[in-house]
Amino acid sequence: MDIIVCAKNVPDVAEADLNISDKGTDIDKEDLVFGINDWDNYAIEEAVLLKEKYGGTVTAITVGNEDDEEVLRRCLAMGADRAIRIEADDISRFDSFVISKILSRVVKDLQFDLIFTGVLAEDDYYGMVGMMMAEELNINHANMITALEIEDGKARTTSELEGGLGEVSLIELPALLTIQTGINEPRYVSILGIRKAAKKELKTIELPDLGISDEELSPRTIIEEAFLPPETEGAEILAGDPDKISSDLIEILKKKGVME
Amino acid sequence: MEIARIHFWEINTVWLFYVLAGLTVVIFLIGLFFHASIWLAGLKRDKFNFSTAGVINLLKDGLLGKRIFKGDLTAGLMHIFIMWGFIGLFVGTVLSTTDYWLIHFLSGDIYLIFSFCLEILGLMLIVGLFMALIRRYIAKVSRLNNTSQDLWILILLLASVLTGFLVEGIRLAVQRPEWGGYSFAGLIFSSLLSSKDQATTLYPFMWWLHALISLGLVAYFPFSKLFHSLAAPFNIYLAPQPAPVISTEDRLSEELEFPFRDMIDFSACTNCGRCNEVCPSTSAMEPFSPREFIAQANEYTKLKFNPLNRIKWFRERLIKAISEEPKISPEQIWYCTTCRACLEVCPVYIGAFEPIRRVRIAEIEEGSRVPSLLIQSLETLYKYNNPWESSKKKRGEWPGVLDVPDLTKGAQANLCYFVGCTTSIDTRAQDLARAFVKIMTHAGINFGTLGQKETCCGDIARRVGEDGLFEEQMEKTLDLFAKHGIIEVVTSSPHCFNAFGNDYPGYQDLKTPEERLTFRVRHYTQLLEELMDRGLIKPVKSLDLKVTYHDPCYLGRYNHIYEGPRRIIRSIPGLELVEMAHFGPDSLCCGGGGGRMWEELEDEQKLSEVRIREAADTGASVMVTACPYCLIMLEDALKTADLEDRLRVMDLNELLTEALGLGDDEE
Ligand code: SF4
Ligand code: SF4
Numbered sequence: 001m002d003i004i005v006c007a008k009n010v011p012d013v014a015e016a017d018l019n020i021s022d023k024g025t026d027i028d029k030e031d032l033v034f035g036i037n038d039w040d041n042y043a044i045e046e047a048v049l050l051k052e053k054y055g056g057t058v059t060a061i062t063v064g065n066e067d068d069e070e071v072l073r074r075c076l077a078m079g080a081d082r083a084i085r086i087e088a089d090d091i092s093r094f095d096s097f098v099i100s101k102i103l104s105r106v107v108k109d110l111q112f113d114l115i116f117t118g119v120l121a122e123d124d125y126y127g128m129v130g131m132m133m134a135e136e137l138n139i140n141h142a143n144m145i146t147a148l149e150i151e152d153g154k155a156r157t158t159s160e161l162e163g164g165l166g167e168v169s170l171i172e173l174p175a176l177l178t179i180q181t182g183i184n185e186p187r188y189v190s191i192l193g194i195r196k197a198a199k200k201e202l203k204t205i206e207l208p209d210l211g212i213s214d215e216e217l218s219p220r221t222i223i224e225e226a227f228l229p230p231e232t233e234g235a236e237i238l239a240g241d242p243d244k245i246s247s248d249l250i251e252i253l254k255k256k257g258v259m260e
Numbered sequence: 261m262e263i264a265r266i267h268f269w270e271i272n273t274v275w276l277f278y279v280l281a282g283l284t285v286v287i288f289l290i291g292l293f294f295h296a297s298i299w300l301a302g303l304k305r306d307k308f309n310f311s312t313a314g315v316i317n318l319l320k321d322g323l324l325g326k327r328i329f330k331g332d333l334t335a336g337l338m339h340i341f342i343m344w345g346f347i348g349l350f351v352g353t354v355l356s357t358t359d360y361w362l363i364h365f366l367s368g369d370i371y372l373i374f375s376f377c378l379e380i381l382g383l384m385l386i387v388g389l390f391m392a393l394i395r396r397y398i399a400k401v402s403r404l405n406n407t408s409q410d411l412w413i414l415i416l417l418l419a420s421v422l423t424g425f426l427v428e429g430i431r432l433a434v435q436r437p438e439w440g441g442y443s444f445a446g447l448i449f450s451s452l453l454s455s456k457d458q459a460t461t462l463y464p465f466m467w468w469l470h471a472l473i474s475l476g477l478v479a480y481f482p483f484s485k486l487f488h489s490l491a492a493p494f495n496i497y498l499a500p501q502p503a504p505v506i507s508t509e510d511r512l513s514e515e516l517e518f519p520f521r522d523m524i525d526f527s528a529c530t531n532c533g534r535c536n537e538v539c540p541s542t543s544a545m546e547p548f549s550p551r552e553f554i555a556q557a558n559e560y561t562k563l564k565f566n567p568l569n570r571i572k573w574f575r576e577r578l579i580k581a582i583s584e585e586p587k588i589s590p591e592q593i594w595y596c597t598t599c600r601a602c603l604e605v606c607p608v609y610i611g612a613f614e615p616i617r618r619v620r621i622a623e624i625e626e627g628s629r630v631p632s633l634l635i636q637s638l639e640t641l642y643k644y645n646n647p648w649e650s651s652k653k654k655r656g657e658w659p660g661v662l663d664v665p666d667l668t669k670g671a672q673a674n675l676c677y678f679v680g681c682t683t684s685i686d687t688r689a690q691d692l693a694r695a696f697v698k699i700m701t702h703a704g705i706n707f708g709t710l711g712q713k714e715t716c717c718g719d720i721a722r723r724v725g726e727d728g729l730f731e732e733q734m735e736k737t738l739d740l741f742a743k744h745g746i747i748e749v750v751t752s753s754p755h756c757f758n759a760f761g762n763d764y765p766g767y768q769d770l771k772t773p774e775e776r777l778t779f780r781v782r783h784y785t786q787l788l789e790e791l792m793d794r795g796l797i798k799p800v801k802s803l804d805l806k807v808t809y810h811d812p813c814y815l816g817r818y819n820h821i822y823e824g825p826r827r828i829i830r831s832i833p834g835l836e837l838v839e840m841a842h843f844g845p846d847s848l849c850c851g852g853g854g855g856r857m858w859e860e861l862e863d864e865q866k867l868s869e870v871r872i873r874e875a876a877d878t879g880a881s882v883m884v885t886a887c888p889y890c891l892i893m894l895e896d897a898l899k900t901a902d903l904e905d906r907l908r909v910m911d912l913n914e915l916l917t918e919a920l921g922l923g924d925d926e927e
Pocket of ligand 2: 528529530531532533534535536550551554602605606607608609610
């Protein structure tokens with residue numbers, strides 16, 4: 001079973017104070033901390049689990065600059081056999097369409113039974129790359145996979161639907177699956193593990209070498225402006241230490257009749 | 261008739277005895293070889309340097325068994341009787357063999373004294389053995405778990421001395437020497453026999469029985485729990501020397517490896533169960549026990565490093581045995597809070613937390629069985645340089661309105677206050693930092709912090725076995741110290757204090773002298789004590805309070821700081837200090853150490869609730885502590901145990917600011 005996993009290096013935005021960048025079309029990422037996209041972490045874990053069970057190889061791929069290699073090293077430490085980075089110093093100029101074109105171009109020349117991507121990326125939340133790749137490669141695909149079993153060379157997948165429903169399908173390989181969080185429990189990657197993985201193969205491909213036309217490299221989605229949610233009426237931000245904030249909150253709730 | 265030792269009286273087949281004795285020695289030596297080769301399979305870094313402290317330990321805890329007396333007088337006496345009875349009789353046998361083969365000296369008065377001593381030793385042994393039997397099977401001391409071996413060994417030992425006395429008694433019954441009174445115990449046995457003839461027929465039978473039991477014991481010795489007596493001296497001797505550091509780079513494989521010293525620990529464990537009694541996790545009925553862990557590790561190493569595994573057939577059996585049923589179950593190891601209580605009571609100085617850390621190292625490398633919350637915390641630590649997922653900016657926000665000089669922004673001071681991750685970020689623990697800053701400012705101390713640039717000392721990573729991450733954090737911290745010329749540090753947390761004071765130096769030793777960075781580190785309680793002694797702080801305000809002090813593990817047991825914090829508390833007028841059921845070296849862990857603050861385990865119990873109840877039982881209205889983890893854990897427990905109306909949890913700094921009149925209301 002040969003599996004390809006597409007992974008992305010994303011900024012951690014959950015706890016950060018976000019600001020709009022000077023260009024006004026993105027957030028300022030200067031002070032943000034980067035790491036593997038959470039969904040991709042599950043995807044690589046799933047691939048390694050399958051490899052441990054059925055043998056084969058796992059290849060991790062990313063589009064990005066040298067800093068983004070950290071994601072690949074992590075994948076290698078988790079158990080991937082080799083990794084490929086397609087050199088691109090600023091991926092924010094690409095949209096999902098371009099990224100899927102690039103990835104598909106690279107994947108086409110590789111041997112694979114399965115391709116995994118995360119359902120979404122934590123930074124832009126588009127969730128399109130996987131599906132677009134499947135279309136581009138013209139292979140079967142299923143989304144939001146929460147369980148996966150291999151049966152006689154076919155994949156039995158469970159997709160998450162609305163309202164807690166699940167959909168089970170039997171899919172012929174090769175196929176592309178977008179992996180949902182919770183499908184497994186990703187293992188811990190130690191510093192020693194990452195250091196040891198430095199010995200594994202990590203190949204860099206220059207974008208021009210892929211022979212993708214400029215037309216295909218031009219994004220279909222243009223971000224015109226990024227802005228913080230405006231303060232509208234009825235929204236009030238409580239300030240102060242936690243004691244003060246909580247007593248203020250209680251006051252408000254009482255006033256509005258939510259609390260006695 | 262000469263007054264002398266009689267050898268092989270009435271025994272004709274002496275050659276047979278020698279054959280059997282020879283065989284026994286061979287089996288004994290094979291046993292030693294097995295242990296030695298298992299020990300030598302351990303990671304070797306320990307040097308057996310001569311150490312006076314080690315020798316003193318050997319005398320005190322080896323020959324006198326001092327630690328066995330601790331909290332259990334009968335156990336101490338029992339052990340002294342058995343140990344000295346056993347050693348004495350063994351020496352007696354050696355002397356008598358010397359007398360027979362080399363120089364004949366057991367005659368006349370010497371013989372009589374010799375004979376008398378052996379009687380006493382034999383009786384001591386018998387008394388000790390009966391005490392053991394009573395403790396195990398009648399009084400049923402709860403910490404002892406009885407295995408079949410425990411019974412067998414007692415019975416064999418007892419049989420060996422009793423038959424020894426019988427043999428002597430029979431001989432005395434026949435010979436009736438005038439000096440028989442020196443063998444007074446044997447004489448008692450001789451009076452049991454009615455006729456000389458009966459005695460003569462019985463003698464060879466008894467003699468052989470005694471010989472076989474005794475030889476059997478010697479052959480069984482290295483394979484039984486008795487072997488602890490040969491292993492324990494090594495770790496009792498090594499105990500005062502810090503265990504040498506094995507850096508991540510030096511590690512040979514990802515597999516579970518134990519250092520040499522741990523291997524000796526496993527053989528030395530006497531299964532006494534004292535560790536279980538004091539372990540906060542075991543006491544709270546969590547699915548973990550240090551004694552079981554040590555036993556499992558012993559099993560594991562015996563299987564894995566058995567010299568027989570050089571033979572293919574054995575090796576295959578081993579692989580099957582280990583893969584079918586993991587000898588050391590990996591879930592249990594995360595329960596240990598590394599509180600060091602087990603080491604404090606173990607008669608042979610085993611601290612289960614050390615080998616547990618080795619298993620954690622292997623589990624971290626394996627990765628898939630690490631508790632998920634811990635994975636999150638470690639990943640956060642890696643990304644953010646603190647386990648709290650807090651940005652640099654937030655790390656610098658704790659001073660609020662206070663003016664705190666920043667050494668990274670040009671402030672000049674000799675003393676660097678290392679606030680630490682938890683104290684900088686957790687809202688409750690921040691109070692500790694602010695109170696400490698107020699006291700230092702009040703005392704006119706020139707100090708500064710590292711502001712937003714402050715790193716994590718790495719303690720959490722080290723305790724959970726992620727040494728690579730620890731080393732990375734350590735290097736970042738040392739670089740920062742070097743960059744700002746820091747040579748004097750004071751910490752909020754006993755954990756940072758311990759990492760700087762006890763973990764860093766081992767790594768420094770691995771470096772070349774030019775690369776080393778030396779700095780002095782103190783915990784805030786030490787600095788406060790100094791300020792008090794220099795008269796720079798004088799608690800003037802009388803506080804009419806009854807308080808109790810909780811010893812943080814990493815301040816107390818790890819660094820022996822018990823009295824200082826108490827002196828500070830006692831210096832506050834009007835205040836009464838009372839002790840909890842467990843205090844000082846016996847203090848009970850709050851449950852926050854060893855990474856447990858960042859885990860969520862199955863069947864997890866609130867160790868902190870056990871502790872807070874102890875505090876409430878003293879009738880005190882304030883529980884004082886000196887560690888941010890303790891502060892958070894205990895304050896949480898206060899709420900969950902519903903004791904908020906009876907008790908308050910305070911950091912020592914907070915209490916002191918009140919006594920100095922620096923509290924919030926006075927501002
Ligand atoms: S260090 Fe503490 S928690 Fe760990 S085994 Fe020993 S007594 Fe138990
Ligand atoms: S580790 Fe020490 S305290 Fe625990 S059972 Fe063994 S000898 Fe006793």
